[in-house]
Amino acid sequence: MISISNLKKTYNGVTVVNIPELFKKKGETIGLVGNNGAGKTTLFRMMLDLIRPDSGEVISDGKNVAESENWKDYTASYLDEGFLIDYLTPEEYFHFIGGLHNKTKTQVDAELPSFSEFFNGEILNKGKYIRDLSKGNQTKVGVAACLIQNPQLLMLDEPFANIDPSTQIRLKNMIKEISLEKHITTIISSHDLNHITEVCERILLMEKGEIIKDIATNSNTLQELEQYFSVLS
Amino acid sequence: MAILILYILLNVVVVAFFLDEILKKTNPSQDILYSFNGYIIYYFLMDLLLRFQMQELPTLSVRPYLHLRIKKHQLINYLSLTSLWTTFNITPVLLSLPLLIKIVLPQQGPAQFWGLLLSIIGVTLSNHFFSLWIKRKVNLNAVWMLIFLGTLLLFVSLDFYFKLFSISTLSAELFTFVVASPLFSFLFLFIAFLVYFLNYRYLKSNLYLEELHTADSSHKSSTEIPYLNRFGKAGDLAGNELKLILRNKRPRSVITMSLMFMFYGLIFYTNPTFSGYAGIVFCGMFMTGIFIINYGQFMFSWQSAHFDGILVSKVNAVDFFKSKFLLFTLFSSLCFILTIPYVYFGWKVLIVHFVMFIWNLGVNTLLVLYFANQNYRRIDLSKGATFNWEGVGASQWILSIPLLLAPFILYLPMSLLGYPEGGLAAIAIIGLFFMFSREIWLSKLVKKFQEKRYLIAEGFRNK
DSSP states (O other): OEEEEEEEEEETTEEEEEEEEEEEOTTOEEEEEOOTTSSHHHHHHHHTTSSOOSEEEEEETTEETTTOOGGGGTEEEEOSGGGSOTTSOHHHHHHHHHHHTTOOHHHHHHHGGGGHHHHTTSSTTSOOOGGGSOHHHHHHHHHHHHHHTOOSEEEEESTTTTSOHHHHHHHHHHHHHHHHHTOOEEEEEOSOHHHHHHHOSEEEEEETTEEEEEEEOOTTHHHHHHHHHHHHO | OHHHHHHHHHHHHHHHHTHHHHHHHHSTTSOHHHHHHHHHHHHHHHHHHHHHHHOOOOOGGGGGGTTSSOOHHHHHHHHHHHHTOSHHHHHHHHHHHHHIIIIIHHHHOHHHHHHHHHHHHHHHHHHHHHHHHHHHHSOOOHHHHHHHHHHHHHHHHHHHTSOSSOHHHHHHHHHHHHHHSGGGHHHHHHHHHHHHHHHHHHHHHTOOHHHHSOOOOSOOOOOOOGGGGGGHHHHHHHHHHHHHHHHSHHHHHHHHHHHHGGGHHHHHHTSGGGOSHHHHHHHHHHHHHHHHHHTGGGTTGGGGGGHHHHHHTTOOHHHHHHHHHHHHHHHHHHHHHHTGGGGGGOHHHHHHHHHHHHHIIIIIHHHHHHHHTTOOOOOOTTSOSTTOOTTOOHHHHHHHHHHHHHHHHHHHHHHHTTOHHHHHHHHHHHHHHHHHTHHHHHHHHHHHHHHHHHHHHHHHHOO
16 A cells, blocks of 8 residues: 655754655554654655655555655545644534545535544534634544545544543544454554554554564564663653 | 735825925914824824724733743733834824924924823823723624714714814814923823723733633534535635635734725825826726735735645645635625726726736736745734734745836836827736636646645744
């Protein structure tokens, strides 16, 4: 699905991302962990063609993301609130995003009830613009907008931060479900090692821009990661 | 907006320097100083009205200090002092100082000069803190504004038409008295201090962001703008941007100012010295193109908060640009329709307006979008537009040069040769040429955008 080669980005002489080679298979659920400044968000942004890499390329489904825009047809992502149009109501935003993927308003409206448990009654028909929602509720809007796009590739940057424990559990179940049923490739970053090892079948550990560990998740993974992070500090 | 503020300030300076001449002309029978004094109360009543409408409340600036070891009274003094730096406070001094130096200082003496100046400063400061206090205390909506404006107009008509009583005489007598006994000016400073204290006490007992910063908690409903649907995805994007304009403070005030600009023609067309085409070309370009100029100069900064979202979503760059053209056409047409009544000043006004409307759509839209590709500055939509310099950079200044000069480069040579109609035709032809060849320029703009989008996105991420 995605292959990265010789990807490099430096800011003021500091290398933020340096990945010689990385493959992501279709249908994989991949977790990205690493301390602040490890380069997770920069990697996401380069995979989404928001930042131009100094060298190297990201190939998605056979095409370079910086050259072809085909990846936008099957890629949905939510990195931060900068992805939301904050002066719209959540409903208007969902309709707009659905419309970009040729879904009518009624089609989108028909899909929204399936999120009712995830939204926990805090998103729809509240008479608020997205900018007036709490950060956690904004994350819910962002994640739901991703799923409305029926993506083949899903990227979420720290989706578990800011949302309440019940929603965290529901989000975990949702991600597991879609990767099982729809065979979606998912890339998630998180600081919560419990969640990430529970959801993801493959974990990438980043440090100073490099992927220093690439682990297929097993029963020892959590321990292994905890050990790494405790030694580091 | 940057061009506009500078232009207004320039006007103020010019008026200030010739104020004595202007007063001599408008009130030939009266002493200049006496007529000057007669306008002071009216000026400050207008000032108050404008302040209610436009003055910013610097409230959120204390947020990072509220939980720190800083005494409340220090915070309030900080809030009050930082609020002083506004054009509203500079203008009265700027307006009156040349006249005071030219007339009062030589004729009356330094004590009288200082007396009048300090009184004006005192009234300015009273107005300043009074408007801060009342704006925080009551939510002044449009109804209050209209009541205030209505009362003001009533007073003016009672004063000048029916001559029932005269505020201008009151004003003149009051300030002439100040000139006669300058020590009296300390009363005005004392009033200013009282109003400051009123504001201080209110802030002291209400220093909670929640209470000072009235968040709009009304029910927001989802709406759809029906007409735009037929333009496909570009229409959807234009619809979103229309909502951006209507639902955010700063773009909304840009629209209010643009509407106020529709009266711009009254200044020029009522004056017989501007009977040539050049004045109408200038006026017509501003009136029919004010939205393109005023809103367009900050593109794409308006969308800086969600620019990443636009780039990763399935929004085609061509549709993105087409939505801008759609928005420009929509607002320019509206402005053209609103300026049709100027036909009262002759058919040629309407024709020139139409030519400039075409020019705006053909040339100025492309110009503005060309500069939008070089603009990397983030804008916070929730702040007011008046005297807000955020997002103003070199690009806005450079943009204003071709914007102002281009039509005259076409018009003036022909006009000087004695064919002003030919100059007008040249503007129309070039405007039409760029309108019909828009697709070519559009593809060039899109290509440039694809190159620059990383830089634009990076700039917009910098808060």
